[in-house]
Amino acid sequence: MKKSINQFIGTKGFKFLLFLLLTSFQFNSYGKTIPLVVNGKSDYVIVISAKENESEKKAALLLQKNIFQISGYEIPISNQLGKRKKAIYINVSNIVQDPDGFSIRTKNEKLYIEGGNKKGCIYGVVTLLEKYMGCRYYSSTYASIPSKKDINLPEIDLKDEPKNDCRIVYIVDKVGQEFIDWNRLNTIDDIFAEGYYVHTFGKFVPWQEYFKSHPEYFSEMNGRRNIDQLCLSNPEVLKLTIEKLKKEMVLQPNKEYWSVSQNDNFSYCQCEKCSKTITEEGSPSGPIIRFVNEVAKQFPDKIISTLAYEYSRKAPIITKPAKNVQVMLCTIELNRSKSIEEDKGSESFKNDIIEWGKICNHIYLWDYNIDFANSVSPFPNLHVLQPNIQFFVKNNVSAHFQQANASVGSEFSELKVYLLSRLLWNPDADVAQLTDEFLNGYYGKAAPWIKKYIDKLESELKKSNDGLDIYGHPTSHQNTFLSQANINDYNSFFDNAEKVVQTDAAQLLHVKVARLPLQFAIMEIGKNDMFGPRGWYSEKNGEYNVIPEKVQMIEDFYSVCQQANIDHLNESGLTPKSYYESTKRFIDVQVKGNLSFKKKVTSSDAPSPQYSKGDLAYLTNGVRGDSNYKVHWLGWNGIDFTLTLDLEKTVQAKTIEISSLWDAKSWILHPAGIRCLVSENGKDFAEVGNVLTDGDQEKAEVNKVFAFGVPQKGIRYVKFEVKGTNQLPEWHPSAGSKSWVFIDEIVVK
Template identity: 30%
Template structure:
């Protein structure tokens, strides 16, 4: 292995002849060791280190006089290569740039790629001074959990930079300590004191926050930021004094930002930072934030299928961002880049990254927090994080070229197949123009880019990829990750299709009953084992573990299949369900398949209103009707107050029976609640009408602009 400098005249200086050495000072000794570590890991040998400066060296230095803390500088002459950084982190990025230039690239947290296997060269008389396009760069992907990957791409770390992080009201003033004895310190919301937020105008509240921050600052004197952010909720104080500030500075957020501004003034030499999120996402009116108060704008409900820089549906977000840049000079942006409900399903938003970040840079955004799948190896996470870390450095890179490079480095001979797969599901999403939400799922997109027809096309491409790299175990394993993403999508959709084509159940031979498709459960088991083998502990944000997913699959097999004894009478929805939760409509309520605990699959929901549903008897006698409801309080899904059953006789509604639901109890469990009308006599009626009465939100889930939803999955008629 030779390492050389070549000039424009192609004269070669062979460092194996001139004995290339690595020069460092005491302040750069760690970085010298890291560079040698990279050479050792990739090339299998190291460079000798010299403490004497001479020719034929790589010289490392930290230069705080002419370089800022995020800038590196690299230049070479005919003898030496000099790499400097305004900080240790910047120097590390300079070293990474040097290595990338000679052909050594860190493509994932686990994988290196060596472009040239005989001679590594660096041009002489070269100069580059560079700093990232964003002063703060945090990437929440598996690469974030690897020190070498973070160093290579000059990523920032919350653990190192924050004295206190995230939603922090409950940390600074714990309800467990204060709420019972001093409820007046907390928000007066919907007429009740609520521990979900604070009373901003109670002087004692600010005293407690100040005292806690002083303790935290003392423990973390070198932290760059201290988070003072609302809890992950939409509770805010509506007491008279807070409402006056809300009215003056902006609806439900005015008192919030006045409080933060005043608190920041108490710590002029430290940077406080706060999430502009949910009800605080809009900037305050007629209030400019002080110099040491930073804001992270978190627009969570955006269409991710088109760049928010150009999507007409994101115009409100762009206007809000413009207003924020006028309210503060210290604006960061929180970007959500994966599908949080299903990490392993395709989520075609990669093509939007460059336009989004170039737009944010031009709008004056100083820092980016990019939320991905944490340490979960989600669908295409390797490509996602590779493009994102490069865009954080320079939003004007050639993304198509970077993507092609990555495909060839990571997928080898299968690169053209994987590129075709990525391009096809991206094209199908763009052509559908459907709204792509971070809370989507494989069922939501079943008529767009994840239709059964498209799924078949994707499968054929992956089959081709598997075949061409079958003898390359490393690349074949990477293709298998993509294969199991398709498998997971199929599993989820098979629950939705139920007993129809593509469903999880098929008709038994010479029988009216149904059974699970052959080998389907074995495929789910293989998927589970694969994820466990990769150390995956959840398949969605705060979701099921692979083993729990498999256990629920077994439970669904036994629970979902309704006996053929249930009558197939026609159902008419006299009141239409919510557009977002219409499922399969009326057919879905008599398709012979019970839904389980995922509200996205086979449930039909009515949001904030009652519902009337007609059952056409067609001259048949009905003895029993069973209805299943879902309770998921976290998502505002509750059982209704009551159900009234009416018979239609001579065109008039005659009440037959009423069923009431018990009082609600606050809980976080997801439950299925069944109600049954027994011993019915329907001989005198032409049709039946179910009137389902929705409820008001219980006090513990009251939020602005929120209503209760009830969901049902099947009307079983016997």
Template identity: 30%
Template structure:
């Protein structure tokens, strides 16, 4: 073992599965017999790796293997030792005895002897060659990652190894291990594969799942990755307005007759700006050798330039993608001369999603189409709600040599609730491949560790991106059995229940959904709770499995906590069971404790969990005293919405949650008086519609230095109909002081498309603050 005798690869523990999954490869299959076999009669015999824990072969590598090929040999040796108990020697081609049984790892003289007609550079990016008979076993692929992927594919598909997460795996115990004759060549259809989850960032786990995208932290020893030097939304990072705008306002968007840089883009027909962008791009690439891609892409907002030249290109091309692609093409032509192996990426995103009529991407340009507007409860290929996206991908696939997709597979507004999109994941991956997509970025719960079965999703998507033709139902069942043990059938029933509920109501499931009331009913939640009780009972004797099941119940718990009062009311009115927690405060404390134990991270995109925890604590506290209007009213006929159920805009600037001893529950929403935005709003849920009409009151007050003029405005707005349902102005003399007062917004027929809002008066120096304590609603007689 000359080069790799004692090498060590960074990463967490090795792991495997107790079962062996049949491998289905949908690439080119071929049969090649060794040209120099020690015994030609052995070509139809199995290859013996170990017998009764004793090694029956050696591992052979080239005299100078790459770093990833060294890792492949070490991983193979280490994992096979755990499987069989036998430690296979690692030797170079010059050391090994020619008549020894050999596992040939990577390209070498021995590989050429055994498979003279196989050229690894023709196998395709990240492709693998697995060829074995009684004489030898070959595990190889093109550099940099092919050989490593061949080893991991062999260990998973032939030996039975499974890597569920970076730290939780299983291993079969097989002291005698032989492999039947086989000959497989496979090249993945997706060149770039990225599952944007926490687990998938870990280097060795990424390599074992054959994820090679920008976020995979794989260094040379694990084959590296397809790395960007700068990753999306780069217009202003490359040409920051604070550096350029004062001297070159003409480089930035002309909007409504004025050059601006806030919520804006670049003027893509400005030649001077293009020259400077080209210089910056070349400089960035020179400082980042080894990068495969650089992104030249729009900011994450709208605001395209409306100047005469830009608009003329838009009119000619029929799309805002026209000026963008012409701009990127021009820069990519210069990039190609100095960096011929680099791809220049841009986005087809929001206002640039439609393909242009005339301009075509250059051969070194990657267009990344984004699905952010789609409904993810329906497949992209067949769902009626996704027809616009279908038209876009069909158009781009006809003109783009390197088409990538940015797909969205989570709920960015609330990671901690169920998200019924599990059934569309596999059909969507196949849809992308069928439309010539070669790079796929599946943006999942990267900021949270306890979303909706995120470990299953990361593992499933990795396997589907490697081979989209696999049976997703079999994969899901395999993960559930292997990772949750006896709880698997109950968790499978739960997942079916959740996805049935999403499909049943025909919701438009965006990747930004604040609530589940539009599709998850009390009956659904009762049944879901029953299934989790069965799952927990099935693994009650195994602490590790019980902890895994408990963690997966957190999104269901979060629904109960978030909608507790409305669900309790629905059960009371309908005289139906209520499976939610008996003690709301204790359930909230337990939920928060488990979330933190599991490393929750953010509860929604860029919002830390502490923010949500504080709201849940306020919502689960003792009930506030009822106002006089509720005296004698049956509990089913009134609703008390406390401040913890409000949404606030620009937290810390336009509004904030504060302690207030004058408030009915000791907390309130405070808004400074220096703006007039609807910064405190209460979104209503669909379940109140069956109980219409409602008499609506708002409890509020203000602090002011005057007794005259307006203190605040409030009202009800219907976002579906885009109209005001109620509006009221409150004077300072009606609201000033430490005491909250109820303001009557009238009786209305309400729905889940409406929200109640309160806004300050924009009277700095006159009105210092506006406080909102609660919204109280009483059901009115029909």
């Protein structure tokens, strides 16, 4: 039979033993704890080397600043080593092999932060502040810094280094270097020579300078030379490229990475020599890699970067990139609703990354994480971020460019930066924990409701099996995860979220900004169903009346954009003001008094079926298109054309209007001019006006109305002779390519 401990040593003995255990625990705990700040005071000094190392200095200042914010005490910084009993030593150390790696350890009441020769010391300090002092930077404008007079550090022995050498999350907003460092990120300017990141062929052999005298320097397609790309088999093109690089490298001698890469269009040279190489290599990347290898030979101490993008994504089967050539592999065509590994539609990309991994020393993975056409729109892709990054790393990728186009207002942009930055450092990080940490810190008591919204969006997307397109529109999902029933649930989540943070102005604004994509989707779906059950109008006895709640929504949307300083809503730079004004214009339906309402229009050249199905009825449906070219607009590519309206009977009209759209990033320009003619019999037409577009349209209003007065006589037919710009002008990045003209509502009153 076993005896109890009391029976074994007696009651007094037990109490004595318990005393020894407790005092021993207290002694050991005190011995392992560093009282860095006690009651708002400290005996510690931050010590850096006398070498004036930039990383050490920045790390020391960052630590000093945050300890002051926490405790109110500013720990001094010294570069005098000496013998110190209490010190925080921050130094670059050869012991830390990774340039961004670090170690943090405590010993004998001293704290040591040692880092690699790039930013290891800075990242060590960031980790100390996050992990052991509770500091969080959720965005560049919102941080959580605890306030307390005592800072006690436990015993620490921590080492860490990034899994990826280059970690870029593209942030559109100006956020400051401290925020970039806090997220352990690089920037394009850290890595690449200024002006030489991507799409650089035009810098080496500018078509404006050479095309007229040397068309053979440029790509041949269908037997004709064009300015879209370079002819990479032409030795003079190679010579000019090398000469230009030599001059530019003198100006930026410390930059290692230089891009020699295709322009941003779908063309590539198909002359006899280039075609032969393409056939041999099994891909249009063949001529590119051969060309870039020759450039790289001239600059063995530099890295020459090029794109594997769209037509050049497939790896060549013969030529391997040189040791100092970097290949930027891009995922632009892929679906965002599923991880790349599980998506059957991504098989060709999976094969491409494997093949490039076999032959290339440097793969720079360019991924896309946002809806570029509608960045303020529901885009539930958070669940694919981690598996995709893990997939890239598994396939020999250690340099990443995550194009999140992060900016205030873009759907969950702050959360995406938070997750992506940490996953690029550690692809196996606990995403659920990070997400909860962010939501609780950024949205406060509203976090559970925001989480419900995120989870239901993702669940409904998966249930629908919809794909996510980086140029998609909410109407594509109006019957699935953006169905009316789902939107009712989402709205209830946000109603509750707003209620619980009413007294916290900052967190209430965070919730309202998170709601903008839902409001945007509701408004855009409504535009597509203008007079239907989800539209902007109700109909009674043949009269159409705008729904007040919808009008209030666009007012609220614009107000929140102003409060949050949101300056754009998509990649093309659509401003909240332009969206607000164009939406107000859109919902001002042209029905009452509009003689052209639902009348037939014919065109000399059919519009593209890509947009509004090419249905000419959209031109007289009473609804003016707004800023989104995918809704209610018709497009003609690189041509002049004529539209003819039949009013069905002779009428007395005073004004005629027709609208056009400008979206230069999407290659859409206003027409060069529109000539308007009228007729009573359909044969004899008389001109009533010829309106020309002023300027070169580098900057223009999004919507333009061409208006014409009508003489006091009866008319039945209206003809519009539309003169397109036809080609993108010199200021455009894709100069020389065909431009689009987009036309919408014809109004006759």
